[in-house]
Amino acid sequence: MEKRTEKNTYTVLFAVGMVLVVGAILAYLASTFRPIIQENERLEKQQNILYTMGVNNNTEGAANFVSTEEAPKLFEKYITKQLVIEDGQVKEDKEAYLIDVKKEQTRAKEGKTRRLPLFIGEKDGKTFYIAPIRGKGLWDAIWGYVAMDKDMVVQGVYFDHKGETPGLGANIKQRYFMDDFYGERLLTEAGVFKGITVSKSNADPTNEDKNDYEVDAIAGATITGDGVSAMIKKDLRLYVPYFKQIKNKG
Amino acid sequence: MAKDSKLILDPLTDNNPITIQVLGICSALAITAELEASIVMSISVLFVMGVGNVVISLMRNIIPSKIRIIVQLIVVATLVIIVDQVLKAYAYELSKTLGAFVGLIITNCIIMGRFEAFALGNGPWRSFLDGIGNALGYAVILIIVGFFRELLGSGSLLGYKIFGDSVAKTGLYAYGYEDNGFMLLSPMALIVVGIIIWVQRSRNRALIED
Numbered sequence: 001m002e003k004r005t006e007k008n009t010y011t012v013l014f015a016v017g018m019v020l021v022v023g024a025i026l027a028y029l030a031s032t033f034r035p036i037i038q039e040n041e042r043l044e045k046q047q048n049i050l051y052t053m054g055v056n057n058n059t060e061g062a063a064n065f066v067s068t069e070e071a072p073k074l075f076e077k078y079i080t081k082q083l084v085i086e087d088g089q090v091k092e093d094k095e096a097y098l099i100d101v102k103k104e105q106t107r108a109k110e111g112k113t114r115r116l117p118l119f120i121g122e123k124d125g126k127t128f129y130i131a132p133i134r135g136k137g138l139w140d141a142i143w144g145y146v147a148m149d150k151d152m153v154v155q156g157v158y159f160d161h162k163g164e165t166p167g168l169g170a171n172i173k174q175r176y177f178m179d180d181f182y183g184e185r186l187l188t189e190a191g192v193f194k195g196i197t198v199s200k201s202n203a204d205p206t207n208e209d210k211n212d213y214e215v216d217a218i219a220g221a222t223i224t225g226d227g228v229s230a231m232i233k234k235d236l237r238l239y240v241p242y243f244k245q246i247k248n249k250g
Numbered sequence: 251m252a253k254d255s256k257l258i259l260d261p262l263t264d265n266n267p268i269t270i271q272v273l274g275i276c277s278a279l280a281i282t283a284e285l286e287a288s289i290v291m292s293i294s295v296l297f298v299m300g301v302g303n304v305v306i307s308l309m310r311n312i313i314p315s316k317i318r319i320i321v322q323l324i325v326v327a328t329l330v331i332i333v334d335q336v337l338k339a340y341a342y343e344l345s346k347t348l349g350a351f352v353g354l355i356i357t358n359c360i361i362m363g364r365f366e367a368f369a370l371g372n373g374p375w376r377s378f379l380d381g382i383g384n385a386l387g388y389a390v391i392l393i394i395v396g397f398f399r400e401l402l403g404s405g406s407l408l409g410y411k412i413f414g415d416s417v418a419k420t421g422l423y424a425y426g427y428e429d430n431g432f433m434l435l436s437p438m439a440l441i442v443v444g445i446i447i448w449v450q451r452s453r454n455r456a457l458i459e460d
Contacts, residue, residue: 011314036339167283167434
């Protein structure tokens with residue numbers, strides 16, 4: 001005699017029932033948590049942007065953000081202007097930092113114009129131009145923010161990743177890697193965009209040379225490092241016309 | 251009662267999921283480059299196995315045997331997503347550390363292995379103990395491997411520099427000590443697991459198969 005649970009109709013009904021129950025649980029959870037998660041992501045963006053211009057709680061050797069409680073206040077204080085560059089037109093937009101770089105990259109691929117957010121920060125009389133970048137690592141997405149001065153010399157970076165290997169590629173968000181970018185140039189003397197390469201062979205592990213367009217790579221994280229070079233070159237190049245424009249103005 | 255305690259204690263030593271059953275090796279190799287990652291993974295697996303074993307055990311009489319593996323997979327995947335969502339909402343920093351492991355938890359063969367071998371044939375309480383026991387057995391090995399790999403590979407534990415600064419050449423590094431970068435790569439995890447297996451079997455000869 002066949003057991004009840006072995007019948008085909010039972011199997012199909014069970015599968016359908018299970019999918020409905022699990023689907024309902026997950027949909028309920030996702031909609032309950034969405035506002036909280038979005039708020040977390042918003043604060044994190046503010047923390048990231050502030051981090052690149054030196055507004056952070058860094059301790060020796062470790063990267064630390066300002067607290068989530070302070071972030072909105074400090075963001076208001078230090079980020080004086082938020083711009084969106086679209087087709088060479090520069091507009092102010094108070095919520096430019098919420099622009100999803102991934103979506104904009106997809107738009108560009110589809111042949112539409114890409115909106116480029118740029119945040120202008122002022123601290124101790126210095127002006128920072130902060131741009132978001134995004135690319136591919138070994139396993140998944142990597143992204144970051146780069147703070148530059150008006151000559152596109154790097155003043156600070158923050159990198160993050162979705163799923164790089166712990167201990168290897170994941171170390172792009174460690175200070176010893178990010179701090180190396182400080183002072184590196186993106187433009188040649190002639191003003192041509194060259195970008196920065198994460199290099200395994202620059203023979204400059206302590207990164208003394210700031211004019212070589214290279215920083216020292218992390219051993220064992222070649223593909224993640226290449227991803228960092230690629231996203232810097234691809235995304236920051238798009239900002240060159242804007243920097244040329246402000247240079248000509250004054 | 252004595253039998254119940256065996257469910258927890260056995261997987262810690264003589265029936266360890268990694269060193270004896272040789273399950274869950276893939277994730278043990280992938281994420282043990284740092285101690286912190288090992289601990290986060292251990293806690294996640296502890297939760298998923300404890301709850302998952304109970305859920306499967308409660309459903310054991312109504313699961314059609316033809317699709318039981320798929321049902322098990324759905325239970326694991328659902329639990330993992332719940333963990334991920336709750337962490338994203340209430341422990342955002344931690345959830346980013348976990349991000350890389352979500353997929354790895356689902357594919358962890360210990361979980362599916364225990365569902366299949368134990369929870370399908372035992373009551374919820376005993377399944378719960380079995381889940382916790384195996385997760386702890388997994389955690390012990392993960393933490394031992396993570397400890398040695400981070401210590402010898404990066405010279406740090408939980409991110410704190412133990413041997414001094416390797417760039418500024420302070421502490422041990424002043425005497426010519428170098429971190430062994432090879433420890434950070436997966437093959438060394440396999441070798442460390444192998445050493446644990448060797449030590450364990452040489453201390454308890456009953457574990458050696460013919």
